[in-house]
Amino acid sequence: MKKYHLMAPGPTPVPSEVLLAMARPIIHHRTPEYAALFTEIRAGLKALVQTRQEVLTPACTGTGAMESAVANTLSAGDRVIVVNAGAFAQRWLAIAKAYGLQIVELTAPHGETVAPERLAEALRTHPDAKAVLVQHSESSTGVLHDVRAYAELTAKTDAVLIVDAVSSLGIAELRMDAWGIDVVVSASQKGLMLPPGLGIVALSDKAWRAATRSTLPKFYLDLSEERKYASKNEARFTPAVSIMVGLREVLRMIEAEGLPNVFRRHDRLSRAMRAGAEALGLRLFVKATPSPALTAVEVPAAVDADRIVEGFGISHNITIDGGRGPTKGKIFRIGHMGYAADTDVIIALAALEQVLAELGQPVDFGASVRAAQKVFAEKS
Amino acid sequence: MKKYHLMAPGPTPVPSEVLLAMARPIIHHRTPEYAALFTEIRAGLKALVQTRQEVLTPACTGTGAMESAVANTLSAGDRVIVVNAGAFAQRWLAIAKAYGLQIVELTAPHGETVAPERLAEALRTHPDAKAVLVQHSESSTGVLHDVRAYAELTAKTDAVLIVDAVSSLGIAELRMDAWGIDVVVSASQKGLMLPPGLGIVALSDKAWRAATRSTLPKFYLDLSEERKYASKNEARFTPAVSIMVGLREVLRMIEAEGLPNVFRRHDRLSRAMRAGAEALGLRLFVKATPSPALTAVEVPAAVDADRIVEGFGISHNITIDGGRGPTKGKIFRIGHMGYAADTDVIIALAALEQVLAELGQPVDFGASVRAAQKVFAEKS
Numbered sequence: 001m002k003k004y005h006l007m008a009p010g011p012t013p014v015p016s017e018v019l020l021a022m023a024r025p026i027i028h029h030r031t032p033e034y035a036a037l038f039t040e041i042r043a044g045l046k047a048l049v050q051t052r053q054e055v056l057t058p059a060c061t062g063t064g065a066m067e068s069a070v071a072n073t074l075s076a077g078d079r080v081i082v083v084n085a086g087a088f089a090q091r092w093l094a095i096a097k098a099y100g101l102q103i104v105e106l107t108a109p110h111g112e113t114v115a116p117e118r119l120a121e122a123l124r125t126h127p128d129a130k131a132v133l134v135q136h137s138e139s140s141t142g143v144l145h146d147v148r149a150y151a152e153l154t155a156k157t158d159a160v161l162i163v164d165a166v167s168s169l170g171i172a173e174l175r176m177d178a179w180g181i182d183v184v185v186s187a188s189q190k191g192l193m194l195p196p197g198l199g200i201v202a203l204s205d206k207a208w209r210a211a212t213r214s215t216l217p218k219f220y221l222d223l224s225e226e227r228k229y230a231s232k233n234e235a236r237f238t239p240a241v242s243i244m245v246g247l248r249e250v251l252r253m254i255e256a257e258g259l260p261n262v263f264r265r266h267d268r269l270s271r272a273m274r275a276g277a278e279a280l281g282l283r284l285f286v287k288a289t290p291s292p293a294l295t296a297v298e299v300p301a302a303v304d305a306d307r308i309v310e311g312f313g314i315s316h317n318i319t320i321d322g323g324r325g326p327t328k329g330k331i332f333r334i335g336h337m338g339y340a341a342d343t344d345v346i347i348a349l350a351a352l353e354q355v356l357a358e359l360g361q362p363v364d365f366g367a368s369v370r371a372a373q374k375v376f377a378e379k380s
Numbered sequence: 381m382k383k384y385h386l387m388a389p390g391p392t393p394v395p396s397e398v399l400l401a402m403a404r405p406i407i408h409h410r411t412p413e414y415a416a417l418f419t420e421i422r423a424g425l426k427a428l429v430q431t432r433q434e435v436l437t438p439a440c441t442g443t444g445a446m447e448s449a450v451a452n453t454l455s456a457g458d459r460v461i462v463v464n465a466g467a468f469a470q471r472w473l474a475i476a477k478a479y480g481l482q483i484v485e486l487t488a489p490h491g492e493t494v495a496p497e498r499l500a501e502a503l504r505t506h507p508d509a510k511a512v513l514v515q516h517s518e519s520s521t522g523v524l525h526d527v528r529a530y531a532e533l534t535a536k537t538d539a540v541l542i543v544d545a546v547s548s549l550g551i552a553e554l555r556m557d558a559w560g561i562d563v564v565v566s567a568s569q570k571g572l573m574l575p576p577g578l579g580i581v582a583l584s585d586k587a588w589r590a591a592t593r594s595t596l597p598k599f600y601l602d603l604s605e606e607r608k609y610a611s612k613n614e615a616r617f618t619p620a621v622s623i624m625v626g627l628r629e630v631l632r633m634i635e636a637e638g639l640p641n642v643f644r645r646h647d648r649l650s651r652a653m654r655a656g657a658e659a660l661g662l663r664l665f666v667k668a669t670p671s672p673a674l675t676a677v678e679v680p681a682a683v684d685a686d687r688i689v690e691g692f693g694i695s696h697n698i699t700i701d702g703g704r705g706p707t708k709g710k711i712f713r714i715g716h717m718g719y720a721a722d723t724d725v726i727i728a729l730a731a732l733e734q735v736l737a738e739l740g741q742p743v744d745f746g747a748s749v750r751a752a753q754k755v756f757a758e759k760s
Binding site for chain 2: 060321
C-alpha cells in the first residue's frame with residue numbers, strides 16, 4: 001500500500017469533510033436554503049479577497065474567470081500591457097489576442113519577475129494603456145510578482161490592474177482594496193481546496209467604471225449582470241451548486257484558522273520545502289520572490305526532471321508536476337497550497353530523497369527532512 | 381420527518397452512488413487515471429448524443445454551452461432565426477443580441493410550438509440566415525419542439541440548426557447524426573443526473589465548417605481548440621474533475637438501463653403525471669407535444685399557482701417550480717427527469733391532492749394516483 005498524495009501545483013486535495021459536504025443531496029438554487037448559503041459565501045469571499053466589493057462566482061474554471069476580466073473591462077483595439085514571465089502570462093496573451101487587443105509585452109525569463117520600474121516606464125510610454133494583465137503567483141515558474149508595487153503605478157493612470165490570483169488567493173497576502181488592485185481573478189481548485197469548476201472575480205470601482213465602457217461581447221460571463229443578481233443574493237443562472245456547498249465549508253475552515261495564519265502556514269511550508277531541496281544540493285529555480293504556493297526546483301544537468309516526476313508517481317504514489325515550455329525536463333514543481341500541512345512537506349522531501357537515489361544521484365538520506373524540521377521548529 | 385424530494389425542472393436529484401463517487405479524492409487531469417476516465421466518457425457521450433462527432437465537456441453550465449454554440453459558428457451581423465416560445469428561447473435572443481447578430485423571431489404563445497411550415501417560410505424569406513436557434517424541450521413551458529422536422533428544413537440550406545437539448549438529452553429521443561442536427565447543446569444537471577457545472581456540446585461537419593468562418597471572439601469556450609485536445613484524449617484546461625467522475629458513473633447507469641429504455645421510462649412517467657393531473661380536473665398547459673422531462677399544469681382561476689409551489693415546499697418538503705414571465709401564478713411545473721421513477725410520480729400526485737385540499741379546492745382523494753397507476757400497469 002502506498003497512500004496517494006496529490007501535491008501538484010493544482011488541482012489540490014479537497015478535505016474529506018468538504019467532499020462529504022458536497023456529497024449531500026443537491027439543493028435547488030431558488031430556495032431559502034440556498035439563499036442562506038449564498039449570503040454566507042458572499043460575506044466569506046469579501047473577507048478572503050479583502051474587499052468591500054461583491055465577489056462573483058461564475059461556474060467556470062480559472063481561465064474563464066481570466067477571460068471575464070478582459071471581456072468586461074475592455075474593448076476591441078484597446079492597448080494592454082502584459083507582464084509575461086511564464087505559461088499563465090501566455091494565457092493572458094492568448095485571451096488578449098482572441099479579443100483583438102493591442103498588446104505591449106514586458107517579458108522576463110521564466111523564474112524571474114518584471115521590476116516595477118519597467119512597468120512604470122511602459123505606462124509612461126503608453127499613456128493610452130487601458131489595462132495591465134499580470135499573475136500574482138505564476139505557478140508555471142513559482143514566482144510571486146509584486147502586484148502591490150504594480151498597483152501603486154496603475155493607480156496613477158487610467159489603466160486597470162487585472163491580477164490572476166488563481167494560485168495566490170488564500171495562499172499569499174493579497175489586499176485588493178488596500179493595495180488598489182482593480183480586478184482579482186481566482187478559481188476553486190488551489191488555495192480554496194475545492195474541485196475545479198468555480199471562478200472567483202471581484203472588480204474595483206475603477207474596474208466597474210471601465211465595465212460601463214467595455215464593448216466586447218459577452219453574455220454568460222457578463223459580470224455586470226452577474227453583480228445585479230448577486231447583490232440581491234440571487235443566482236443569475238443555475239450555479240455550480242455542489243462546489244458552492246463546498247465553498248461554504250472551506251470559508252468556515254479559513255475563518256476558523258484565521259486568514260493571517262493561513263498565509264503564515266503557506267510561508268512556513270514553502271520555506272521548509274526550499275530549505276529541504278537546498279539541503280540536497282539542488283538549486284531553486286526562482287530568482288525573484290518565491291510564491292508560497294509551490295516550489296520549483298532545478299535538477300542536476302545529468303537528470304531529466306520528468307524522470308523525477310515519474311519517480312514520485314510510480315514509486316511513491318505522489319502526483320507532482322514538471323516544467324512547461326522552456327523549463328520542460330529542467331525543473332520539477334511541488335505544490336503545498338490549500339489543504340497542505342507540515343506532514344506533506346516531510347512526505348515530499350522523503351520521497352525526493354528516494355527518487356534521487358533511485359536515479360543514481362548521491363543522497364545524504366534525511367538531510368532534506370532535517371532542514372525542513374529546523375524551519376518547523378522555529379518560533380513564528 | 382418529511383423526506384426531501386427535488387422535483388424541479390432542474391437541477392434534478394443526483395443518485396447517492398454518484399454523489400459518493402464524486403466524493404472520492406480529487407484526481408489530477410494529466411494522469412493515466414484521468415485519461416482512462418476521459419476515454420470512457422468520450423465514448424459514452426457519443427452513444428448518448430447519437431453522433432460520431434467528438435462531444436465536448438466545457439466547465440460551464442447550460443447557458444455557457446449555449447453561448448459557445450453561437451460564438452463558435454457565427455460572426456457579427458449574421459442573420460439568425462430564433463424559434464421563440466418560452467423563457468429559454470429568450471436566452472437565445474439575449475445571447476444573439478449580445479453578439480450583435482440580426483434576429484428573425486418566430487414566436488408562438490407559451491405552451492405552443494412553431495410549426496415547421498413557418499420555419500420553412502422564414503428560411504425561404506431569409507436565404508442568408510446562418511443559423512436556426514431552438515430549444516428541443518422548452519422547460520419553461522413543457523413543450524417539445526419538433527427539431528427533427530426543423531433539421532429536415534435546415535439541411536437544405538446553409539443555416540446550421542443549433543438545438544438546446546439541456547432538458548432533453550437522455551430524456552427524449554434525439555438523434556443528432558441521423559436527424560441532421562448541427563449543434564447539440566446540453567448540461568449536466570437534468571437528464572444526466574449530475575450537479576450543475578458541466579456543459580455538453582457537439583458539432584456536425586457542417587457546423588465545424590461554419591466554425592472555420594466564425595469571427596466572433598472566444599477563448600475559454602473556443603470549441604475548435606477544445607476539440608483538438610479532446611481528440612487526443614487530453615484536457616485543454618483544468619476540467620470540472622469531480623463532475624467528470626460523476627459523469628462516468630451516470631453514463632454507466634444509462635448504458636446499463638439501455639438508452640431506448642431511458643426514453644421509454646421518461647415517456648411513461650410523463651404520461652402518468654399528465655393522467656394524474658387531469659384526473660383531478662386540472663388542465664395541462666401544453667397545447668403541443670409535451671416534453672417528457674416535466675409536466676406543466678394550469679390551476680383553477682381562483683388559485684395562485686405559486687401557492688401550490690409553496691404548499692409542496694412547506695407542507696411536503698418537495699421542491700417543484702412555478703411559471704415564469706407570462707405564466708407566473710398561472711401554472712406549476714413538476715420535473716420527472718434523470719433520476720426519476722414511478723415512485724416519484726406517485727409522491728408528487730399524492731402531494732398535489734393534499735395541497736389542493738389545503739387550498740380549499742374540492743379533491744377526490746386518490747383519483748390522480750389511480751390514474752397514474754393505470755398508466756404504470758399498461759404493458760409497454
